Amino acid sequence: MELYLIRHGIAEDKALNIKDEERALTREGKEKTQKVAQRLFDLSLHFDVIVTSPLVRAKQTAEILIAAGLSSQMEESSHLKPEGNIHNWVTDWLEPRNYPQKTQLALVGHEPNLSEWAEILLWGETKASLVLKKAGMIGIKLPEIGSPLGRSQMFWLTPPKYLL
Amino acid sequence: MELYLIRHGIAEDKALNIKDEERALTREGKEKTQKVAQRLFDLSLHFDVIVTSPLVRAKQTAEILIAAGLSSQMEESSHLKPEGNIHNWVTDWLEPRNYPQKTQLALVGHEPNLSEWAEILLWGETKASLVLKKAGMIGIKLPEIGSPLGRSQMFWLTPPKYLL
Numbered sequence: 001m002e003l004y005l006i007r008h009g010i011a012e013d014k015a016l017n018i019k020d021e022e023r024a025l026t027r028e029g030k031e032k033t034q035k036v037a038q039r040l041f042d043l044s045l046h047f048d049v050i051v052t053s054p055l056v057r058a059k060q061t062a063e064i065l066i067a068a069g070l071s072s073q074m075e076e077s078s079h080l081k082p083e084g085n086i087h088n089w090v091t092d093w094l095e096p097r098n099y100p101q102k103t104q105l106a107l108v109g110h111e112p113n114l115s116e117w118a119e120i121l122l123w124g125e126t127k128a129s130l131v132l133k134k135a136g137m138i139g140i141k142l143p144e145i146g147s148p149l150g151r152s153q154m155f156w157l158t159p160p161k162y163l164l
Numbered sequence: 165m166e167l168y169l170i171r172h173g174i175a176e177d178k179a180l181n182i183k184d185e186e187r188a189l190t191r192e193g194k195e196k197t198q199k200v201a202q203r204l205f206d207l208s209l210h211f212d213v214i215v216t217s218p219l220v221r222a223k224q225t226a227e228i229l230i231a232a233g234l235s236s237q238m239e240e241s242s243h244l245k246p247e248g249n250i251h252n253w254v255t256d257w258l259e260p261r262n263y264p265q266k267t268q269l270a271l272v273g274h275e276p277n278l279s280e281w282a283e284i285l286l287w288g289e290t291k292a293s294l295v296l297k298k299a300g301m302i303g304i305k306l307p308e309i310g311s312p313l314g315r316s317q318m319f320w321l322t323p324p325k326y327l328l
Contacts, residue, residue, distance in 0.1 A: 043326055122293040129286040131305070131319040141295070155295040157321040162207055 001099060003121075003152075004047065004106040005114040005138040006065070009033035011057035020082075021055045032160055033061055033135045037068035039163040047071040047106040048099070053080035055110070061135070062108045071106065080109040086117045086149075094148060101144070114138065118157075124150030133159040165263060167285075167316075168211065168270040169278040169302040170229070173197035175221035184246075185219045196324055197225055197299045201232035203327040211235040211270040212263070217244035219274070225299070226272045235270065244273040250281045250313075258312055265308070278302065282321075288314030297323040 010029030014020065025033065047070055052062035054076045066074050079089035099105060107114070115130040118138045132138060139156030142148040174193030178184065189197065211234055216226035218240045230238050243253035263269060271278070279294040282302045296302060303320030306312040 123287055123291060127287060127314075129317055131317050133319075150291075153293050153295050154321060155297075155323060156326065157318060158326070159319060162320065162322070163326075 001097075001101060001103045001105065001142045001144075003140045003142060004045075004104065005118055005132070005140070006061065006106055006108045007111055007114055007132050007134050007136055008053075008055075008057040008061040008108060009036075009064075009135040011134075024056050025060045029057075029134070030060070030064065032164070033064045034068065036135050036160045036163045037065050037070060040065075041068050041070055045070060045104075047104045049073040049075060049103075050106045050108060051075045051077050051080060052108040053082075053084075053110060054078060055081065058108045058110065065106070065108070080107055080113075082110045082113065084109070084113060086113075086120050090148065094142070118154065120150070121148050121152040122150070122154055130157065131159070132157070133161075135160040165261075165265060165267045165269065165306045165308075167304045167306060168209075168268065169282055169296070169304070170225065170270055170272045171275055171278055171296050171298050171300055172217075172219075172221040172225040172272060173200075173228075173299040175298075188220050189224045193221075193298070194224070194228065196328070197228045198232065200299050200324045200327045201229050201234060204229075205232045205234055209234060209268075211268045213237040213239060213267075214270045214272060215239045215241050215244060216272040217246075217248075217274060218242060219245065222272045222274065229270070229272070244271055244277075246274045246277065248273070248277060250277075250284055254312065258306070282318065284314070285312050285316040286314070286318055294321065295323070296321070297325075299324040 009025045012023045050062050050071045052058045115132040116126040119126045136159045141153045143151045173189045175189050176187045214226050214235045216222045279296040280290040283290045300323045305317045307315045
């Protein structure tokens, strides 16, 4: 099973008159994310399901991935909010294994969550050793049996600039 | 300073009548490595120097990178042989810092060395958690001061198929 951790695109700056969860992608953020999505499609990527944080900037990113043909199924989950915890979603989604062996699962969310979750999957702890840019992604192969924590392997980490 | 760890392309199989250090890239290995090199050039990558393992398959890979215009300087080092040790080359090349701050240094070598060295730079220890394919690469940002061991950050890890 492969897990793709995808960070939302460039969003509006924080401001007093807008709630964090309502910050939307900027025009540049949308365009860049669309180009990344198109490139992923051209590279034959396909996700069985895209699960997204319910925050607007993440949902818009997931919608762009869907529109590019990268998946036909999209779900929202509070596990992927900025305050989400990897142990909750690993328990809910991966133990017992709820997906068939070859599932390609994409999670759209936020930093520092995604790069820290990748570290926990690879090494069991966090050390701020991975740089995940907006609209960038991480590809991780989960072990066939047993807990994925500290036992997974990374095969891809890319900023968007190398996908344009 | 950025460090790029590049694995040699697809080489001839091991055989009784050929020494390991003389195994050459296959035709497919050359062609794929040339495509990767062209893509890296198109992405505006440039290395101040490419240091290569003296083994034929690594040297041929480095020569392809040079021919694609990715660097004008190539050196061989026994530190990058399969039996090489990261502590030796970190001491020789990085402590005291022998390169200017913004140097882009590419090392062409072998597995499992390269992915293990990346883990040691990021994490201080190895756990076989990174998958580095032939003609694939890893991009690492070294800290501006102090030892890079366990203190560096990875910004790129890609198999060749996502560069073609």
